[in-house]
Amino acid sequence: MSTTSIPVTGLNPYEVRVGRDILADLAAVIGTAATKVLIVHAPPLSRHAEALRAQLEPRYQVLLAEVPDAEAAKRIEVAAFCWQVMGQTDFTRTDVVVGLGGGATTDLAGFVAATWLRGVRVVQIPTTVLGMVDAAVGGKTGINTAEGKNLVGAFHAPAAVLADLSLLDALPRxxxxxxxxxxxxxxxxxxxxxxxxxxxxxxxxxxPATDEFRRTVELAIAMKARVVGEDFxxxxxxxxxxxxxxxxxxxxxxxxxxxxxxxxxxxxxxxxxxxxxxxxxxxxxxxxxxxxxxxxxxxxxxxxxxxxxxxxxxxxxxxxxxxxxxxxxxxxxxxxxxxxxxxxxxxxxxxxxxxxx
The missing domain is CATH 1.20.1090.10 (Dehydroquinate synthase-like - alpha domain)
Structure with a gap:
């Protein structure tokens, strides 16, 4: 099945790529300027994170940051853990963060990337429907506080989003x-x-195996791409x-x-x-x-x-x-x-x- 590229325009344009088995594109998206890649992922995605590390090495030094699942990841203490990993490995402005997970993980990864050295590139690999059509697209990043959801955050456009529909096949109903x-x-x-x-x-x-599912997901992504391209x-x-x-x-x-x-x-x-x-x-x-x-x-x-x-x-x-x-x-x-x-x-x-x- 072919890959659909949905452009997001604006000051920092990028593409959302939708298809099946498209993660082989990751190294090309990261590019040659980076030497280190930090993959932020939740525990259920450890196997996928290890597979991506094997795919990217030895071209890059790949660091894994396992964070709590779901909204428990969106806390300042978890962001600080990621910053610590980056600081201890001399993570520079040319290096890249990869957010591998659902909406909470991509929100966190984007926020970590937005705040480290005042902004490094982030590539989002959403593994849930929510992540693909909403959280990973548009550059809204954030964490929660005791007073409310997403009250601390930053606008930080990703370098790319890889929406691999095959990642949804095993998702619970x-x-x-x-x-x-x-x-x-x-x-x-x-x-x-x-x-x-x-x-x-x-x-x-x-x-996720049907053409109808893919059509609705692409329509939702394209709608959000139009909106955020006009009003980031x-x-x-x-x-x-x-x-x-x-x-x-x-x-x-x-x-x-x-x-x-x-x-x-x-x-x-x-x-x-x-x-x-x-x-x-x-x-x-x-x-x-x-x-x-x-x-x-x-x-x-x-x-x-x-x-x-x-x-x-x-x-x-x-x-x-x-x-x-x-x-x-x-x-x-x-x-x-x-x-x-x-x-x-x-x-x-x-x-x-x-x-x-």
Whole structure:
């Protein structure tokens, strides 16, 4: 199967390569200027990390930094461990960090690369659907704090992203579907074709071996590439990518990051749709479509009513808030996102009541 190259334009242009068994391209992407490569990976990917090290040596000195799995990797102590490895091996500005893993690992690897010597190159190899269509693309990097998700970070474009679909073949179904929530998000805000493919057959759409899966993933990546190419530092258009994320991130925080990102974002999208119905006259059928599509994938669409005050407090600290006002991405219609500024708490609670279990 051929490789698709999706360009990301802007001040630091790069390509997202999508295909199967494409990791042989890694050395060519790293190039000849580097002498050292740091592969940041989670424990379940140790075998893949060792295989990449064998592939890259002796051309480069390859260092492995094993970090905790999932959101536990996105802590300042873990970033400091990576910096220590780099410092003890004289890692220079011409050397390269490789992020091998899901969204949390690529977020961490990107942040480590952005901050070491004020910025070294990073090549992202996402191993989850979430990583391929969202976290690894666009140059947003970050770590979490006790106060919230991704409150510390930097914009740092990767040198390249290698989205090797063969890495998804052994992914557990729940992990794959959770990540696919971000593909569906792309459908709601910009690419309705994705929704049509899912509605035709959810199982086929979420099977990494099918043409339908590859089509939806490429559509989601291409959408994000267009948006971040135009608005790298999220001054305007890029905000639409936060659809469902304000409440979703608050749920992740409330659940101490034990929930999968996509599960929380699924609920967040239904909340955003209900808010859109109240403020933008989004049709009942469009709101119902959110529920039917997400539930057909086995994703949650409700959350306990009694958690509202906790969620509200977290949303008020969200990094998207400006001048003390919360900001939400809403929909005028499917494929027509808009920004809602300064919604009052009674209105938000009314929308939340519609998703409360």
């Amino acid at each position: 729940n992990e794959l579907v959770a990540g696919y929530a971000e593909v569906v998000k792309a459908g709601f805000i910009a690419e309705p074709e994705i929704l049509e493919i899912v509605e035709a057959d959810p199982l086929v759409a979420t099977d 530092t999220e001054q305007g258009l890029r905000e639409i990518l936060n659809y469902g994320h304000t409440l979703g991130h608050a749920i992740e925080h409330a659940e101490r990051y034990q929930w999968r990102h996509g599960a929380a974002i699924s609920i967040g999208m239904v909340f955003a749709a209900e808010l859109s119905r109240l403020t933008r006259n989004l049709s009942d059928s469009a709101v119902d479509r959110h529920r039917s599509i997400l539930e057909s994938l086995g994703l949650p669409t409700t959350y306990p009513l009694g958690r509202w005050k906790t969620l509200l407090a977290t949303m008020q600290r969200d990094k998207k808030a400006r001048a003390g006002m919360m900001r939400f991405i809403v929909l005028d219609d499917i494929g027509r996102p808009a920004v809602l500024n300064g919604a009052e708490e009674p209105l938000l609670f009314a929308a939340y009541q519609e998703i409360a279990a």
